[in-house]
Amino acid sequence: MLRVRSHGRGGQGIKTASQIMGTAAFLSGYQSQDFPLYGAERRGAPIVAFTRVSQKTILERGPISLPDLLLIGDETLLEDPQAAPICGSDEQTVLFINSEKDPQILKGSFNLPSLPVTCGLTKLCLQYLNDGMVRSTALGAAGARLTGRISLEDLLESVEIELDVMGIAGQPLQSNLDLVREVFGALNPVTIKEREESALSPSKLMVLEQKEVQDAAPIITATRNMVQRKTGNWRIHRPEIDYEDCNNCMICYARCPEGVIEMDPEGKPVIDYDHCKGCMICAQECPKHSIKTLWEMDYELEPQ
């Protein structure tokens, strides 16, 4: 059994990547299973998806806590304690990170259990699809290639099947297939050892005592505790106010759905970047176009 866990953000096509791998493995004659995990989050929020590939019937369901292959589609997640993408991986886990950075530096900076395989998928996506946001085909192709179990032919067919479901055909499909060929050629299969089955050991079950109702019922007495949930790194795009041009009309302040634009004592709007999710409604609403849309990532490319 090969267990693949893919991390990324809502909108990046992480679920689709897991499905491309699932279908490709299935076409290559394996049993496969794929499963995304998300709740009420939206674009930019950390997302995780799983793919299991096996020659035998798969007797597992739900999340993968100990992955054999870990695919990180967005390297900014490495710094997110809530996403904790490395969690559960060990020295046997093969790490893949969509990054331009030196693998040694990544390993040192993020205390990775092994030297990661890297490839700058975002740049390739920009090159082939003119979109650095959607990484489904690139990440799916990278994962499929690294397993060494899936042929290019089956992978291409899988991408056609999965993109067809989304109504992607014609030139956009061809561009995706070219991207797959490029990623497939850029990476080499890695050796993924089959994990030895560990013997079962009893769980540390607890006997709960009855508590008083204030501790027993779901009651929240703390106010303003939402600020503890930092959502700033959900941003793909970053709004930046041009204060030379801004006339403090307060429209951005009124329109921000997250309430993260405040008016400072001088009457200027100030964006709380710890919590701004980058929806860019402020930039859309600003009547003077004084709010610029920048990429959060290192790329010095203005979005189309």
Place this chain on the structure above:
Amino acid sequence: MNSNLNKKRMLTGNKAAAWGARLAGIEYVPAFPITPQTEIVETLSQWFADGTLQGKFTNMDSEHSMFMAAGAAAATGVRVFTASSSQGILHGLESIYTVAGWRVPFVMVNVSRALATPITLEPDHNDVMATRDCGLIQLHAETCQEVLDFVLMGYKIAEHPLVSIPVLVNLDGFVLSFSREPVMIPDEKAALEFLPPFKPVQPVFRASQPMARASAVFGGGTYTYFRIQQDLAARQAETVFNETAREFAERFGRTYEPVERFHVDDAEVVFVMSNSFATKGKSAVLKLRKQGIKAGLLKLSMFRPFPGEAIANALAGCQKVAVIDQNLAPGMGGIIYPEIVTAMYDKKDRPKKILSVVGGLGGKDIKEDDFLSIVERLNDSESKRPLYLFDEGDWSQFQQLQKIALV
């Protein structure tokens, strides 16, 4: 085209449900969205819109109206499908009791999701257990394949002249509803041969032919008559299920029984489970056997009618049984547990010990290690309480959240 694709396709549990309904040639779908069910009605609405399905898809104002519309349409003699989950099925509960009493056949899918409060999106079985006594036939699916097959078989059972009762097919939210695995989609022609168009044997509503289906009765005797009839028909559904499963196996090669025995025959310890977590149980059984513990698993594929005799036969001679309920009736414990005990009570070779285990609530995983803990408890405990699968990790997670929640 790859040869694997001709036979099977990667489908989520939700898509498998939609495919089951499509192959059944459904003619009417009243719908209302709810996570994690929405993908089913979304898929069907697409198929009605593009002409794949012929008939009517209606977005309703609530699940209460939705189930009433499903029953009313079934009473006109068309083939009806609908689906819901969790708070939605609870909101429709009054209508479900009502239309089940009308004795009209249709199929509904419930995608299990735990109930408020606290609210969540993740699965457990309290929602489907709330419909336990409504007078539905209930089939619980472990795999995406079973979802499709049970929907198709469900129509055959529901529409059988000796049954005429709505069938509910249950699948777990997230773990099955959003999981894709290879599913064999039966050929349309073969599906039609197995399940020909619906021909009601009872009077149905027709224009200019007045009739009523929901009379008021007083005094109790007449009421009791109709209720006992409902019970007799529901019990009959087990035989009809077996007949249907035989025909299904002949046509499609997949065999189903009201209960599935997994290494039960020589087992000293048997776990009783249902739905998708039974897969995890099967894996644990194989691992326990490697560790020298003769374990087995009994999966309930049919929950209503309750296949008591089949369960008793399967568990006869087994020393220890653990009933794993992914639901909780506060003040009582697991809901399936007493039903299993009842099935065994008058059997001479009944198990020495039947333990109630409550776990997998609100999306909480049941870990393979938990099964070893269950075996240990079966060996030594005399506790009258259920064994709750709650561990130190859950406790520390709760404590962290409580710190944020309280002043």
